[in-house]
Amino acid sequence: MQMVQETFDDLGVHLSDVTFVVVDLETTGGSPADCGITEIGAVKVRGGEVIGEFQTLVRPSVPIPAFITVLTGISNAMVAEAPRIDSALPAFLEFARGSVLVAHNAGFDVSFLKAAAASTGHVWPGFAVLDTVRLARQLVHRDETPNHKLSSLARLFGATTTPDHRALHDARATVDVLHGLIERVGNLGVHTLEELQSYTSRVSTAQRRKRFLADEMPSAPGVYVFKDGRGEPLYVGTAVDIRRRTRTYFTASETRRRMAEMVGIAESITPIVCATRLEAQVRELRLIAEYKPRYNRRSRHPEKALWVKLTAEPFPRLSIVRQVRGDGAHYAGPFASRKTAEAAVTAVHEVIPLRQCTQTLTERSRKSACVLFEIGRCGAPCIGEQTTEEYAALAGQAAxxxxxxGRDVLAALRGRLDSLAAQERFEDATTLRDRMIALVRASARAQRLAPLSSAPEVVAARRRDAGGWEVVCVRFGRLAGSTVTPRGADPMPFIDAVRATAEVVSGPTAPAPAAHPEETELVLRWLEAPGTRLVTMEGEWTCPVGGAGAARAELEPMARQWGEFAEPWGETPAVRPLERPPGALRVGLA
Structure with missing residues (x-):
């Protein structure tokens, strides 16, 4: 648990005497920079008793998207007569005066409140802030609940109010979660706000006696590997300063329970110094994939990634596969789970009546059609109701x-989503929304991966803060080499050297890269970051007009707010596209 304390006069007060204001917001999207608050709900509690509640709808300066209405039930009509934020915010601040603010995922709510204060000319008070998500991560184990979402914790602690994405209801549920967490921490001897703040500052005996392991680490960027007595990797991480980072595992700044357990087992740390931060991140991924250390939770099984395939046959169909082949089929992905792959397939089937049977078809392969034909979800090419030419038009839309x-397909999905919302079929609309997000993510990812996966070589450079350049050489989506150039030196000899000594990489079957997709995602983010210059390029770097990237950029902030269908590898949308002409390209570095 981490607390964000700004100012608070009396941190030694007993928890039963602390006034907490539990707050929840509903908004038009995920970023306070371009989205607004639509509802504020808050509950004031002290000593386990509710002493006040606050609730108001807010009329935002931007329209409420249909997706948000599906999620919260708050429509533009509902907020038409509601007060603006410049009236609602002062009332809330007065209600919360002198209290400790509590929220589930407090960074989200507080960022919106601070942005509202700044935009309306109000001074943000010095609230202490308690995040129930972070506290729950310390006190609630995975065998008790699958995750730390508000809905899961509300069930665990028997909350009297079920969270439903309405601000006051969610705040009431968070109150019950807060009380359950305080009861648990009280059993551990924490009874004051000061003790609660320092609760995670306890360092285990195992952590203290292993501090010497970090003493010989280099003060350089790279990868570090904790190993047990047999030399087996326990945990792999990266750092801009290996010595400084590994020292934190033996101090109060390391609060993860599993890391304390890992440190107790570890007998050595192996450092791997890297030329660039990108190289360190890539080496980390490769080591985790190779050794699958038990204390690394992510990136352990990249080989299990899945792809959605539109088969190459007279009557194509969608299938989920583990390998991309050069068979003339179309592929989207990769996906980290079968659940999201199936969601993307179902999204396409929602608006394109492709066949869903698995056998190979020629015209009129069967005597009778399946139920999908009867309900209008398939044109029944199996019984000759569609010719290959008629079916090819549908397959072309899916491709x-x-x-x-994909604008036509996405427009059809949006139309169906709006129709479901208008019929108040919110559960069906939410399901369709999740399927649409899965499809857009997969399509955008494949469209971004394919050009780099097909490029024999890309060499790029970026200025370093300390002077000189970071240089990377990428071949078929795999990091083949990297270096840094000294400040003031001509970078071209170093670039020629890294190209000459870079790893030889065989061409893959696009859109699958020659590396694990997560590695290529890292390389893409580095290449797409502002300030990066392409030095040479063999191949083409293009993206389709009307591709899934634009739709994804619109949906992604809301998807992160909803916390559902999280990205498999912590992927973020591209900062900006790099538009370059095809063929070899060489740009001098000043």
Missing amino acids: MALVGD
């Missing part, structure tokens, strides 16, 4: 949705 201009 465009996966690898090309």
